[in-house]
Amino acid sequence: MENHIHPAVFKISRQLRIERLNQKPKLIWFTGLSGSGKSTLANAVEVQLFEAGYSTYLLDGDNIRTGLNKDLGFSKEDRVENIRRIAEVAKLMMDAGLIVVSAFISPFRVERQLIAELVGAENFLEVYVDCPLEVCEERDVKGLYKKARAGVIKNFTGIDSPYEAPISPAVHIHSDKEDLKISVKKVIGVISAAIGH
Ligand SMILES: Nc1ncnc2c1ncn2[C@@H]1O[C@H](COP(=O)(O)OS(=O)(=O)O)[C@@H](OP(=O)(O)O)[C@H]1O
Numbered sequence: 178m179e180n181h182i183h184p185a186v187f188k189i190s191r192q193l194r195i196e197r198l199n200q201k202p203k204l205i206w207f208t209g210l211s212g213s214g215k216s217t218l219a220n221a222v223e224v225q226l227f228e229a230g231y232s233t234y235l236l237d238g239d240n241i242r243t244g245l246n247k248d249l250g251f252s253k254e255d256r257v258e259n260i261r262r263i264a265e266v267a268k269l270m271m272d273a274g275l276i277v278v279s280a281f282i283s284p285f286r287v288e289r290q291l292i293a294e295l296v297g298a299e300n301f302l303e304v305y306v307d308c309p310l311e312v313c314e315e316r317d318v319k320g321l322y323k324k325a326r327a328g329v330i331k332n333f334t335g336i337d338s339p340y341e342a343p344i345s346p347a348v349h350i351h352s353d354k355e356d357l358k359i360s361v362k363k364v365i366g367v368i369s370a371a372i373g374h
C-alpha cells in the first residue's frame with residue numbers, strides 16, 4: 178500500500194551522535210521465562226556499563242507495559258506487537274547513540290530474528306537467561322505462576338503459552354547454577370568485545 182510518507186533527512190546524523198558519545202550503539206537483549214532473572218541481570222549489567230562511563234538505557238516491563246504498551250495483553254498477537262514496538266524504540270535510542278539493555282520474555286524466535294534484522298545483526302547481542310521452569314516456578318517472584326496454575330491467569334509463558342529458546346545466543350546464562358556476579362561477568366565480557374573496549 179502506498180502511504181505517501183517521505184522521511185526527512187536529519188541534519189544531525191546518527192554518526193555525529195555516535196562521535197559525540199564516543200561509543201558503539203548496541204542492543205543487549207535478555208530473553209527468558211518469567212522469573213529466570215532477566216530484570217535482575219539486565220539491571221546489574223546496565224549499572225556496570227553506566228559506572229564505566231557508557232550512556233545507556235534500560236527497557237523493561239515497568240517502563241513499557243505500563244506506558245507505551247499498556248494497551249497490549251498476552252495473546253500471541255499482542256506479544257508480537259509488544260516486541261515490534263520495543264524494537265522500534267530501541268532502534269531510535271541506538272540512533273541517539275545509546276547502548277540499550279532490554280529485558281522481555283520475547284518468547285518467539287522469529288520475532289527476535291526480526292529485531293536483529295531491524296537494528297543490524299552486528300549490533301544485536303542476544304542473552305539467553307536459561308532457567309528450568311521448575312526453578313522459575315519455585316522462585317515465583319511475583320506469585321504469577323501460582324495464579325497461572327490455578328487458571329486465574331491464562332496464556333502464561335511456560336504453562337499454557339510457548340517459549341522458544343534461542344539456538345545460538347551471544348551469551349547463554351544458567352541462572353539456576355551461576356550466581357549473579359558470574360552471570361554479569363559473562364555478559365560484560367561479551368559486550369566489551371563487541372563495543373571494542
Ligand atoms: N500471561 C503472561 N505470560 C507471561 N508474563 C506475564 C503474563 N501476564 C503477566 N505477565 C507479566 O508480564 C511480564 C512479561 O512481559 P513481557 O513484555 O516481557 O512479555 S512478552 O515479551 O510480550 O511475552 C512478566 O514479567 P517478568 O516476570 O519480568 O518476565 C510477568 O510479570
Ligand SMILES: Nc1ncnc2c1ncn2[C@@H]1O[C@H](COP(=O)(O)OP(=O)(O)O)[C@@H](O)[C@H]1O
Pocket residue numbers: 209210211212213214215216217218280316318351352353355356357358360
Ligand atoms: N544468576 C542469577 N541471575 C539473575 N537472577 C537470579 C540469579 N540467581 C537467582 N536469581 C533470582 O531470581 C529472581 C529473578 O527475578 P527477575 O529478575 O524479576 O526475573 P525476570 O525478569 O526474568 O522475571 C530474582 O529474585 C533473583 O534474585
